[in-house]
Amino acid sequence: MSETAALTPAGARWAEMLASWAIPDEIVARAEVPPWSHDPATFAMDDTADPDDPVHALARELLPPDGGSVLDVGCGGGRSSLPLGPRARHVTGVDGSRAMLERFAASAESAGIGHREIEGRWPDVAIEAELSGTPVGRFDVVVCHHVLFNVPDIEPFVVALTTVARLGVVAVLPRRHPMSAWNDAWKHFWNLDRPVGPTSDDAVAVLNALGIEPEVIELPRPALSRHADDPVALVASARRRLCLGSDRDDELREWLAVHPPNFMREVVALRWPGGSDLEGPW
Numbered sequence: 001m002s003e004t005a006a007l008t009p010a011g012a013r014w015a016e017m018l019a020s021w022a023i024p025d026e027i028v029a030r031a032e033v034p035p036w037s038h039d040p041a042t043f044a045m046d047d048t049a050d051p052d053d054p055v056h057a058l059a060r061e062l063l064p065p066d067g068g069s070v071l072d073v074g075c076g077g078g079r080s081s082l083p084l085g086p087r088a089r090h091v092t093g094v095d096g097s098r099a100m101l102e103r104f105a106a107s108a109e110s111a112g113i114g115h116r117e118i119e120g121r122w123p124d125v126a127i128e129a130e131l132s133g134t135p136v137g138r139f140d141v142v143v144c145h146h147v148l149f150n151v152p153d154i155e156p157f158v159v160a161l162t163t164v165a166r167l168g169v170v171a172v173l174p175r176r177h178p179m180s181a182w183n184d185a186w187k188h189f190w191n192l193d194r195p196v197g198p199t200s201d202d203a204v205a206v207l208n209a210l211g212i213e214p215e216v217i218e219l220p221r222p223a224l225s226r227h228a229d230d231p232v233a234l235v236a237s238a239r240r241r242l243c244l245g246s247d248r249d250d251e252l253r254e255w256l257a258v259h260p261p262n263f264m265r266e267v268v269a270l271r272w273p274g275g276s277d278l279e280g281p282w
């Protein structure tokens, strides 16, 4: 994470609310896998990644009809950008996780879409590239799905997304923090009350404070990957999220059968023009 101080009260408030999601150290110490990390299999392109999903139309309609370039920040396995092909002729994926980028590259390859991978955290990789004289470049459209709730220092992140976009940015997030799905389980297994905010409205407030007036579009959530319907994968996911050991698997399985996690069924898409006058963080 970059260490830039928040620029506006809305940005400071976002960071403060995200910080309230910290898991007590004594609980994290018992985790077998870092609770905030993602299993790459969950974000793989599979047959549930529907190119006709309305969320993709928001980006596709910005792209030139004869094809354009896309930057996908926090690309995971490419579920947010690869469905934009063939209108997206070239897709650049940025992710802090090498395992995710490997999946992204393999899926782009099999879809016949030109691709490039940049490993590292946004906006740090863009800032470093700019300073070293080989900027990441400019892209027709920038997409960023299901990442903002991972970003305490949201303002330079958003400014950098906007700066490198020629035509527009589409950021997608659930209305509430994605870990809210596990709040009841946290209460049950650890007797811990989890926070409520921030919400997508707080993300909009940050954009407004930066002088950006995004379109705000509520959409049904694209199908979760097959992984989400697999009971074995769900127990593994719960174990990771809740910092529990595999010795609790039977207990988890029984509890989840009666209390499935409250995964959100709708998302909020924020779309705004690129190439703004915002000063980049460089």
Ligand SMILES: C[S@@+](CC[C@H](N)C(=O)[O-])C[C@H]1O[C@@H](n2cnc3c(N)ncnc32)[C@H](O)[C@@H]1O
Pocket (backbone or CB within 6 Å): 038, 043, 073, 074, 075, 076, 077, 078, 079, 080, 094, 095, 096, 097, 100, 120, 121, 122, 123, 144, 145, 146, 147, 150, 151
């Ligand atoms: C929840 S996954 C979403 C993946 C994909 N966008 C999708 O919708 O399927 C979030 C991804 O963002 C990456 N990520 C989180 N913060 C990031 C940052 N500041 N820079 C680059 N990648 C980041 C994580 O490694 C992870 O792969």
